[in-house]
Amino acid sequence: MNIESYNAPDSIAEAAQLLQGGNATVVAGGTDLTPQTESGVRQFAATLVNIQRIDEMRGIGVMNGRIRIGGLTTVTDILESKLLADEAPVLVDAADRFASSQIRNASSLAGNLCNASPAGDMCIPLLVLDAEVELACWDGESISTRKVSLERFFTGPGKSVMVAGELMTAIEFPRCANRFVAAFLKSGPRPALEISTVSMGLSCSLTDGVISNVRVAIGAVAPTPLRAKRTEAALEGKVLNEATIQLAVETAGEEVSPIDDVRASAWYRKHLTGVYIRRLLNHVNGS
C-alpha cells in the first residue's frame, strides 16, 4: 500500500487520535521498520505517524517509586543514563551490546519491544527487571491507558497483545531491592552488530547463600523472548551450589525450544543456554 498521509504529532493525545481506527504505521527510529518495509516482510499502512516530536515520551526518571522510561528514549540514552547505571545496570549492559552506535542513536526502547523479536536485546533485561509497558489509545474523548506486564506482552514472533490504535508510551519497573543481582549475556564474536544467537538475563537476591526472587529471561530460543519459569522454580529458595547450578542447566536446556536458522542450530542454542545459565549463576555467587 502507498502512504497516503504523513503526520508528525507533538503530543500523545494527537498521536492517539491519528492512530484511531488502526490503519496507521507508527515510525520512531525506523531501525526495524525500514529494513522490514524495504524487504517486503511488512507493508506501510495508509497513514504514517512519525512520533519523534512527542517530547513527553522521552526521558528516564523515578515515578511513584518505580523507574519510568519514555517509549521514545533511545538505546543511547539508556547507555548513557547515570540513573540506570546505578539502578539497573543489567539494562545498560544490554544497551552496550545493542547493534551499533548509529542504530543505538536512532532506536527507541518502545520500538525494540513493539518489534517483538524473540532476539530483541532490550526485552531480556526488562523481563528480568519485571517491567510493565504502558499502552495508550484514544477512547473517543480522551487518552485511555492500560499497563501490561512485559511477561504477558509477547505472543509470538513479531506479535504482541497490542491492538490496533495503541501506542507504547512508557516502560516501568520497580526499583531494586538490596542484595539484588542482575546480569546479561549475549553471544557472538562481534561486540557490535550482532543479532543474538542466544541472550540471557538473570536477576535474584542472594542471602546467606540462598537464591530467591529469581527471574530468568532468554532470547532467541523460543517464539517469544522467554521468561524461563521452570528454571526459576528450580532455583528458587535453593542454596546456590554446584548441584543447584547443574539442575538449572538441565532445566533450562529442557525449557527452551530453539530452532535451526542461518545464525545457529538448535543444538548450539541449547548448548549456549546451559553455558550462560551457569555463567550467570557463577556471577551471582561471586558478587
Next chain:
Amino acid sequence: MSAVIERKTIIGKRVPKPDAPDKATGRTRYINDMVLPRMLIGKILHTDRVHARILSIDTTAAMALPGVHAVLTGEDSPDLRFGPTRDNFPLKSGKVRCIRDEVAAVAAETEEIAQQAIDLIKVEYEDLPPVFTPTEAMRDGAPVVHDDHPDNRSLGYEFSHGDIARAEAESDIVVEHQFEVPYVTHCCMGPSCAIADFDTTGKLTIWSQTQYPYNYKMDLAPALGIHPGDIRVIQPPVGGAFGSKLDVYPFEPICALLAKATRRPVKLTFSREEEFINSPTRQPVEFRIKSGVNRDGTLTFRSVDALLNNGAYTSWGPTTPVIQMRTFTGHYRLPAVEYRAQAYYTNMVYAGSFRGYGNVQATFVTASVMDMLAEEVGMDPIAFRLKNAQNSGEVTPQGSILDDCRLGECIELVAEKTDFLNKHKAYTDQRKQTARIQRGIGIATTIHNAGGAKIHKSDGCGTMLKLDDYARATLITGASEIGQGIDAVLCQIVMEELGIPIRDITIVNDDTALGPWDVGVHASRTTFIAGNSALRAARAARKQVLDAAAKQSNVTADQLDLREGHVVQADNGVPVIRLDKLLRQMHFGDEPELVMVTDYYEPNSVPEDKNHFGNLSSSWAHGAYVAEVEVDTETGEVRVLKMTVVQDVGRVINRLGIEGQIEGGISVSLGYALSEQLQISEGRVMNPNFRDYKVMTAPETPEIELHFIESDCKEGPLGAKGIAEIPAIVPAPAIANAVYNAIGIRFHAPPLTPEKVARALHGAPQQ
C-alpha cells in the same frame, strides 16, 4: 643564490593517498553518485529458480507502464555469448541455470517505475532436476547444466613432477587429509554499478567499476556484438573491487543493451541483496592431499586433488588452480609432487577472482598440513618448516625462479619476534588442564607472485609523462586506482626522480581513450609493473631535463640533480636554476622542446607452457605470519589477540600504503578464518545481507605487528616487490594452527565459527 638543497628521499616514507582527503570528507563522487542528463534507470529481473526451462516471458504489462522505455529478454539477443570460456549470456534464453540468472531487464524514468515494471513481468518455468555439488555433477546421468558439456566438466588442470609412486613407497610416513573451503564474497562497500551511453555512430562509452579497463573492452565486445575498438571505458572512483571487477558480469552488457535500445544513457546499480547473490564469490574447493615425510622431517612427496564447483557459468574462479598449483608445488622442497584440479558445472552461483586468487585456498591447506606433518615426526613447526624451506638459487618444479629467497629468514624472524617456541610448548602443555579460556599460537607461510603474473601474452603497462611550463607533472598510466594506493606510489616515484612535490603531480588513469594499455589491477602487480614503467618514464624525463640544464651551464648531466623544483649541483646541492624556469627556456628557446615521454614496460616473466612450467612472475615473495588466539572452550568463540607479520616486500615505497594493505588483508583473512560464509542451500543464498554474512569489524581486529624484510628486488622498481595478496592469504591458516595449539582440534573447513568449534569441543557432530 638560494640556500643549498640537500638530497632527501620520499621512498619508504608515509605518504597519504592523494584521494584520501576527499574520501574522508565525503567529497568523492563515486560511480554510484553519478547522474547524466537524460539518464534512465535499468533493473534486472533475476530468476527465482535454480534450474528451469523458460516456457514464456510476458512483458506486455511492463512495456505498457508509463515511464518504461525498454524491456529486454534473452530472446532479443540469443546469440550474444561472453566469458573466459564463452559460456555466459547477458540475458538468458531457453533456460536458467542458477539463482543469479538474468531473465529480463527494463529501462525506465525512475528507480520506482523500473521496479514496478520488473514486478509486472510474468515468467513461466518448467523446473528441471538440479545439481549442486561437483560430486553429484560428475555422476552418470546427472542433470546437464550446459547441453554442450554433457558430462558437466568445465576447466581441468594437471601437473606432475618426479616419481610419485616411488616416493610414496619409500616414505617413512604417508598421510592423507581432506579440506573444504567455503563460498565467501568481496563485500565491496560500493555495490556493482555501470552507466552506459551510445553515440549516434554506435560507439559505446561505459562508466565502469572495472579493474582491468583495456581487456575489459575485449571481453565486453562479444557480449554486445560490437567491436572492442568502439568501447571507451571511464573509471570513476569505486567503492572497492578486490578482484570482483576483473571480469565482465551480465549486468554490464545488460546496461549497455538497454542504452542501445533506448538511445539514452542507462545506469544500473545493485541493491545490497543483489550484490550478495549476483556478484562473484571466491572459488570454493574440496581438496584431497596425500603427503609423505621421512622420520628426519624431510618432505618426500605431495599429491593433491582439487575438486571445484564451477557453478553455472565460468568466470575466473575455475582458473585459480593456476595459482593454487604454484603454492602446492613450490614453497617447501618436494622431490615429487602432483596436482590435479577439475571443475564441474552445477546449478550454483559462480566464482570470480578474489584477492589471493587460489592461493588463499591452497595456503589454508598447505599451512595446516605442514603443522600436522611436523607433529607426526615430532618436530616443532618452526624447525620442520626451516628444514624443508626452499632457498635462494632454487627453481621450483613449475619453474618459479627463486633468485633471492627469504622464506627461511621470514620464519626465523617471526619465530623470534613472537617467542614462538616457548609459547607453543607452554600452550600445548596447558591443554591438559581444563581452563575455560585456552591460548594458542600458530604460524603459516606462503609464496606468491610478486613481480606480476604473465597469465596473458603480455603483463605490461604503458606510461606517458609530461612536464608543463610551471613544472607540474602529469603521469598518464594504464594502471587503475581502485583504492589500493597506486596513485601515491607513482607520485613518490616521479617525485624521487624529478624533485617535483607530490601536490604538483597529477595521475590520470580513468579513461581508456587517454591511457596506454595495462593488463589490470591483479596479481599484486601494480606497484611492480606500473611502478617500473613510471620509473623508466621519469628517468627519461629526468635525462631530457638534465641534458638541457647541462648544456646551459657547461657541466655534464651527471654533475646535476633535481631537488625540490630546482636543478642543483649534485655534489653540494647548490641550486643552478629553478625547474619551471628551465622548462620554459626549453619550450620557448631557439631549439624548442617539450618534456613528454612515453614508456612501455614488459616484465621478463614468461607464460606457462602447456605443462604449467615457466617463470610466471618476475619475482616471488614469501611471508610468515603468526597468530595468537584465545579460545573460549564453552562457547567456541575464537578471539585473535595478535598477528605478527614478517614479509619480504623488496623495498617499502609507501610505508602508510603497505601498512594499510597488510592490515586490510588481515581483516579479509580474519573473516575467512572465523566468520564469513555465503550460506547456500540448494542453490539459494540464505544470508544475503550484512546481518547474517558476518564480516569482522574494527573491535575484532587484533593487534598487528609488522616487520618488513627489504630484499631489494633486482627487477623491482627501486627494489620493490608486489605485496598486496600475501596479507589476505596467510592469516587464516595461522589462526587455524593457533586454534589447534590451543585446544588440540584440527579444523579442515573454515570458517571456525563459534558453533563449529563448540561442536568439536563438546562432541557434537559437525553439520
